[in-house]
Amino acid sequence: MLLAKRLSLLAAAAILTISSGALAATTFINILTGGTSGVYYPVGVALSQIYDHGIEGAKTSVQATKASVENLNLLQAGRGELALALGDSVSDAWNGVEEAGFKAPLQKLRAIAGTYSNYIQIVANADSGIQTLADFKGKRVSVGAPKSGTELNARAIFKAAGLSYEDLSKVEFLPYAESMELIKNRQLDATLQSSGLGMAAIRDLASVMKINFIPIPEEIVKKIGNAAYQPGAIPPNTYDGQSEAVPTATITNILVTQSAVSDDLAYQMTRLMFDNLNRLVTAHSAAKAITLEQAPRNLPLPLHPGAERFYKEKGLLP
Secondary structure (H helix, E strand, O other), rough: HHHHHHHHHHHHHHOOOHHHHHHOOOOOOOEEOOOOOOOOOHHHHHHHHHHHHOOOEEEEEEEEEOOEEEEEHHHHHHOOOOEEHHHHHHHHHHHHOOOHHOOOOOOEEEEEEEEEEEEEEEEEHHOOOOOOOHHOOOOOEEOOOOOOHHHHHHHHHHOOOOOOOOOEEEOOOOHHHHHHHHHHHOOOOOOEEOOOOOOOHHHHHHHOEEEEEEEEEEEHHHHHHOOOOOOEEEEEOOOOOOOOOOOEEEEEEEEEOOOOHHHHHHHHHHHHHHHHHHHHHHHHHHHOOOOOOOOOOOOOOOOOOOHHHHHHHHOOOO
16 A cells, blocks of 8 residues: 555656656747857847856757858858847848848848947048048958948948949958957958947947048938938047047837747747846947837837737837
8 A cells, every 4th residue: 555655756856857847848048149249149048148157957058150141141041049139130031132132031030129329430540541431442341240230231321432352452351359350450441330339349440440431421321222221420439539429320120030939939029128128228329229118119010919919018019
């Protein structure tokens, strides 16, 4: 009788263990970011920490990539659950613009939230003589990693200003940190980079040499002919030696997921981000611009149903 009772208790314990294991099944969340010296990466790391603590069974990872275009193609291939990408790249991905790096429409993509804006930040060694976009002719310039969101921005800006890569004496396709190192070493004259304000790589460059911030006039922004680009300005004193506002173009960054991500996981990722915005701001000041009210608006692709449920609960969607 005692043996039977013990066997019964062991069986119950085994069932409980199996049930608990099923309930706590691992949820993999791979967050696709950008170069480690940009803004995407620290924001992605902060999100991974939030999800690790807030989602039961979550196993998060943060992947440094070439940013927008690569991130969106990886999502479409099911090799990530969340990514940051520039709004114009997201629009091109959804519509399958081949020259932007998308051979067909990426129809598995879904939006989580509009976040902060990227600012097109063009900096040049002060000794190069570059003060306006017209001065780029015959200069050595880095335009971001090939087919990255930044490089697509560079093409758009130069075209609107009546320039092409052929007008430059040298074009390098390098991300933030590598571009700044070449400017420090006098191997490049300037770089165009698309990022949140206060980018670490530009702060570092401004601390060791005198640089010029090249303005992008509003009329040039309008000539681009893409609603994703809006006139803006780098506020005074964002960087050392930059005492005046610098006119430029801004583009909204979007948190993107894909359709294979469950509604519940998408809901939790959205909710936890807005419940912990202070932690994103701690990771990078660019996150100060993220607001709940604007997050579901003016997006170039559909919201994920899980994110949509969150915004409906908050009264932001009908």
